[in-house]
Amino acid sequence: MEMEQHDCPFIDTTLDYDVSFSAVQWEFDASQRELETRMLVQGASRSALDNGVEALRAHPNMHEYQLRKRWDDTAQIQTVIHETDAMARIRGHDGFITGPFYIEDGSELWHVGFDSGTVADTALSELGRNNEFNVMSRDQLGGPLVQETVQNVNAGLELVEACRDLTDVEREALTAAVEEGYFESPRETTLNELAEQFGISAPAFSKNLRRGQQKVARHVVQTFELFAESETDGLDETVGR
Incomplete structure (x- = not known):
């Protein structure tokens, strides 16, 4: 409501x-x-x-x-x-x-x-x-609906945890890369251009960006696993009927 x-x-x-x-x-x-x-x-x-x-x-x-x-x-x-x-x-x-x-x-x-x-x-x-x-x-709440609600909440919390794990430097690097189009195809900016915004070398910026990507990717994979477990549980219930 x-x-x-x-x-x-x-x-x-x-x-x-x-x-x-x-x-x-x-x-x-x-x-x-x-x-x-x-x-x-x-x-x-x-x-x-x-x-x-x-x-x-x-x-x-x-x-x-x-x-x-x-x-x-x-x-x-x-x-x-x-x-x-x-x-x-x-x-x-x-x-x-x-x-x-x-x-x-x-x-x-x-x-x-x-x-x-x-x-x-x-x-x-x-x-x-x-x-x-x-x-x-x-x-009328049933088993599958309750399970889906819990699954979605847990998935959301997992992504929130990904944001919390980022340091300020990693978050700023990821934000700049997304906003400036670094992940677009073709790319709209380069590591050198991004690094200049922060007054650091391209290798240093790349290191910060990779660390941020790794942390976020880890939590995204864990979120995938939550959905996979839910789908498996649903299949087991169907087979058991």
């Missing part, structure tokens, strides 16, 4: 600033009624990111905020927010999260599940009292 909460600091921030949030990890503390998250924040520019994270940090519903890592217009943050009205209504009907959050332009993409269609209907009715939302799709 597409959710518009009126007491969510992340949604409020995306209304005022050109930033988006993607949840990497989340955990709800039932005793404290707080949600702890690790988020990736993407800004339209460095200044948009600066203004967005500062507004988020100062939001009245933000309990704890920590900047864990930053590179250019992207940051990784760890937060704790108070339970929102929508969270309380979902949890009040034993609802559960079935996929990652994504927040942009004042709305939040939720994947939630309930134990039955009747319970879901009741929860959605109550949810509409203080919140605006749009059910984008509604399915």
Whole structure:
């Protein structure tokens, strides 16, 4: 569902600033009624990111905020927010999260599940009292769908980990090579031209670029393996019927 909460600091921030949030990890503390998250924040520019994270940090519903890592217009943050009205209504009907959050332009993409269609209907009715939302799709979860959701989340996290593994020098080398067309065919730039941008020799730039490529490629291959394992599992289930 597409959710518009009126007491969510992340949604409020995306209304005022050109930033988006993607949840990497989340955990709800039932005793404290707080949600702890690790988020990736993407800004339209460095200044948009600066203004967005500062507004988020100062939001009245933000309990704890920590900047864990930053590179250019992207940051990784760890937060704790108070339970929102929508969270309380979902949890009040034993609802559960079935996929990652994504927040942009004042709305939040939720994947939630309930134990039955009747319970879901009741929860959605109550949810509409203080919140605006749009059910984008509604399915009965089964083994293959759950497996696909987990697979996609794990694949996404694997690629996030690839970005985190890069040093600033490696990231800058990869970014320049892509933006200047080094990987195009035919190439639109040379190693010498790229190296001149950074004031280093072509062999030094090539070394930085190769290291970055190797790290990203390693995680991409691991992502391929996740998909391959999923396809194998699905084949085994079909054969076993």
